[in-house]
Amino acid sequence: MSIPRITIAQAQHHVGELVSIPGWLYNLRKSGKIAFPILRDGSGLMQCVAVKAQLPEALFEDIKGLTQESSIIVTGRIRAEERAQGGFEMDVEQLEIVQRVPETEPYPITPKDHGIEFLMDHRHLWLRSRRQTAIAKIRHEVIKGIRDFFDGNGFTLVDTPIFTPAACEGTSTLFEVDYFEDEKVYLTQSGQLYNEANAMALGKVYCFGPTFRAEKSKTRRHLTEFWMVEPEMAYADLEDVKKLAEGLICFVVDRVLNNRNAELKVLERDISKLESIKAPFNRMTYDDSVKILQERGSEIQWGGDFGNADETLLTQDMDKPVLVDRFPASFKAFYFQPAPEREDVVLGVDVIAPEGYGEIIGGGQRIHDLELLKKRLHDHQLPEEAFNWYLDLRRYGSVPHGGFGMGVERFTAWMCGTEHIRETIAYPRMLYRTRP
RNA sequence: UCCUCGGUAGCUCAACGGUAGAGCAUUCGGCUGUUAACCGAAGGGUUGUAGGUUCGAAUCCUACCCGAGGAGCCA
Known part of the structure; x- marks a missing residue:
């Protein structure tokens, strides 16, 4: 049976289920053995959790090396989580990189402040x-x-x-x-x-x-x-x-x-x-x-x-x-x-x-x-x-x-x-x- | 169109007329619960353009270009 594809907005109805969410990497926080890719799909934001010990070595390294706004399809289980914004998290089991943004030309709009001229040029x-x-x-x-x-x-x-x-x-x-x-x-x-x-x-x-x-x-x-x-x-x-x-x-x-x-x-x-x-x-x-x-x-x-x-x-x-x-x-x-x-x-x-x-x-x-x-x-x-x-x-x-x-x-x-x-x-x- | 302010690293900003710097982003290293994560290191610049003043200009002067805020005009 194939894994159902959902949007982040629908996640609240899929707690405990294995699902796939296609989207883009909004931000990534990582430490040595755990990473928190934040997924964006137009319907909301979802914090994903990738734990090194629970994933193939190569996949974990790929996740740690993801760049902002790379297009990805994340598969995992939805869990209610107080610590996450929005109240839900996904435990990553699989992650497909559709297109990785190259670091030679990183996504220009970072999570920090930007001036209006720059933003309008990148509307x-x-x-x-x-x-x-x-x-x-x-x-x-x-x-x-x-x-x-x-x-x-x-x-x-x-x-x-x-x-x-x-x-x-x-x-x-x-x-x-x-x-x-x-x-x-x-x-x-x-x-x-x-x-x-x-x-x-x-x-x-x-x-x-x-x-x-x-x-x-x-x-x-x-x-x-x-x-x-x-x-x-x-x-x-x-x-x-x-x-x-x-x-x-x-x-x-x-x-x-x-x-x-x-x-x-x-x-x-x-x-x-x-x-x-x-x-x-x-x-x-x-x-x-x-x-x-x-x-x-x-x-x-x-x-x-x-x-x-x-x-x-x-x-x-x-x-x-x-x-x-x-x-x-x-x-x-x-x-x-x-x-x-x-x-x-x-x-x-x-x-x-x-x-x-x-x-x-x-x-x-x-x-x-x-x-x-x-x-x-x-x-x-x-x-x-x-x-x-x-x-x-x-x-x-x-x-x-x-x-x-x-x-x-x-x-x-x-x-x-x-x-x-x-x-x-x-x-x-x-x-x-x-x-x- | 007029008035005011601004243009310095990819971004946000510093730098008294005297060696152009920080944070973020990027790369490398570290870290198992981070919330614009954090810690250490590296690379990154014809200071909007053209002239001028000066021993010396990012800094002062002139012109132009681009942008922002406001006015007028209007929804």
């Missing part, structure tokens, strides 16, 4: 470390949670194009791409306009994919390529959008807390900060937030957008996100519906996360009136012809509608408590970093 290897695998799993949980939330609430996934003919919003900088025959296209900065068309077809929709912004932002919260989920609902007003945003955040936070406790521990995340994220969130208008910020010493004037310091200042005494709505029309995109009670503010809403993680959601109610939308296009000096298909949505059964966009990396950074957004995506694209 393809850095991903193997405990902290990075924990973040990857939480990102996965966030994405799975988002999809389950929308799928379970009557939304249909409709993917929007990545090549787009022009600016969705007309303002932000876009990456230009050479298409065929002198044509220029741009990498999408939002699927929203297409989402609005899709919502008129299907009622509730979302798109989920990469987004590109050619802004020369150099901060810990910006990537030039990031993932964004954007829901859009027909027959919806600002209040519906706010409830949806709140519901989504609570759902995903709950998922992460329930399913990724071990990873949060690896990251030393303060769990209580996530546990306090429960509806209802704080709500305020832009007007109120400006007053609060000014009282707290911010330079912000009515009509200006929040800086990073403002976002942190606004949420400093909050243990959950805040929904800020009714922004000045002057710095919001052309498609925002004006507030019914006041012309100078629009029905946009931003969700600002606590702990300095900033704006994780931006959205609102869209203009559904054809003439008003045409006027706004004109005011923003955007060419009406380019938006003709978009205007059709107001010609044929227009209804109030709205939605938002949520950045996956910012959300994941918040869940993980990471200092910098770059760790939340496998291969971050930033102002000065496009490799590996």
Whole structure:
């Protein structure tokens, strides 16, 4: 009978059994007659114990000579062991070396400290470390949670194009791409306009994919390529959008807390900060937030957008996100519906996360009136012809509608408590970093 | 794009204008319960690049390159 292959995560169900675990050597501690190879397989870490007296001489010598990140398949018996991290150990009976890393070119990332430049240059290897695998799993949980939330609430996934003919919003900088025959296209900065068309077809929709912004932002919260989920609902007003945003955040936070406790521990995340994220969130208008910020010493004037310091200042005494709505029309995109009670503010809403993680959601109610939308296009000096298909949505059964966009990396950074957004995506694209 | 800081061994960092050094990694030796194991030894350098000042530059000056932190812009 062949020996069953398991993962380290499954080891707890195989105590006393002889099993094989394929993986990589994470670290090796050894003395004259005993060695402790630490095995890594992506599901966890397992301390193995190789005792000289119980193994063929050649095998023990091979184990003692193993190099970091060599690929190995270890066979042995699983045992509960208090002294081992994770609570289980494997007594080695056999060890197959799949590829031994040569000592002439040792694995560059040692268990000691490294600088960020070195780690980013070796991102393809850095991903193997405990902290990075924990973040990857939480990102996965966030994405799975988002999809389950929308799928379970009557939304249909409709993917929007990545090549787009022009600016969705007309303002932000876009990456230009050479298409065929002198044509220029741009990498999408939002699927929203297409989402609005899709919502008129299907009622509730979302798109989920990469987004590109050619802004020369150099901060810990910006990537030039990031993932964004954007829901859009027909027959919806600002209040519906706010409830949806709140519901989504609570759902995903709950998922992460329930399913990724071990990873949060690896990251030393303060769990209580996530546990306090429960509806209802704080709500305020832009007007109120400006007053609060000014009282707290911010330079912000009515009509200006929040800086990073403002976002942190606004949420400093909050243990959950805040929904800020009714922004000045002057710095919001052309498609925002004006507030019914006041012309100078629009029905946009931003969700600002606590702990300095900033704006994780931006959205609102869209203009559904054809003439008003045409006027706004004109005011923003955007060419009406380019938006003709978009205007059709107001010609044929227009209804109030709205939605938002949520950045996956910012959300994941918040869940993980990471200092910098770059760790939340496998291969971050930033102002000065496009490799590996 | 602007401001600030930095670039020395594979990595993390020291070194007053006067012989470039430590820890880790690697190699060799020792050790039967280690937890970034420990102990002993060895090898390892055009000090980011190009100029300049000086008897003498890792150190001072200039330019450039690369990176980090922040600002603005934005999710």
